[in-house]
Amino acid sequence: MIRADVLEEMARELAAVDGVLAVALGGSRARGTHRPDSDADLGLYYDRQSLDLSALESLACRWAGHPVEVFAPGSWGPWVDGGAWLTVNDTDVDWILRDYERVREQCERAHRGEYGFHTQPGHPFGFLDVAYAGEAATGLPLMDPTGVLAGIRDLVTSYPEALRSAVLDNLWQVDFLLDGAGKGAKRGDAVYVALCASHATLLLAHAWHAAAREWVTNEKGLVINVANLDIDSRGFTDIATRALDDMSLRSS
Known part of the structure; x- marks a missing residue:
């Protein structure tokens, strides 16, 4: 089982990669509902103009102890985006790429009460676009050196009343x-x-x-x-x- 301090060290190294703006722990580990064998999900909030994929691949290789492919933005479909799957200390660790500007847009839409579902492999009901806002709201920031994640979390930390009304309507x-x-x-x-x-x-x-x-x-x-x-x-x-x-x- 991977320890919290190991994930924090990984997050620090990820945040040092060009184009990675912030790193957050998501999923069951962020909610405190994880099991010992649960995956660890790390959201990598990136700048689309400067993301250094080769540096991410080198880092993934060092952590996993063998070559790991980092899938470029869009490789996993229009909404899941891209990232990598690693095994570290017998724990599956997922690096999930999130385009910061796109996440910010969805946080603003959620705040206004706008949302939609989109075709995405692995999501038979459709990918909920403002799930990006939900991830930002419920994730646990591990590295946010310039405060970009904190800025968008302020919009959605409290579930927006406009979104609540829209879903019920x-x-x-x-x-x-x-x-x-x-x-x-x-x-x-x-x-x-x-x-x-x-x-x-x-x-x-x-x-x-x-x-x-x-x-x-x-x-x-x-x-x-x-x-x-x-x-x-x-x-x-x-x-x-x-x-x-x-x-x-x-x-x-």
């Missing part, structure tokens, strides 16, 4: 989707019904998180986590899970 789509599912069921179109039902379920899960003023950074575990929110979700997680389980059993 978007619930009109749920009725629309369930109406479509009903019509699809009459045609025996099991795949379309499942898509409508799962999409509606995830919209509701996003809304429960917004109602509780909790940031969402990934759809993984989103429905399950509703049960852990500091809000009466009226048994949503159990109801949604049973309903989707029943659908899958009937179609099998």
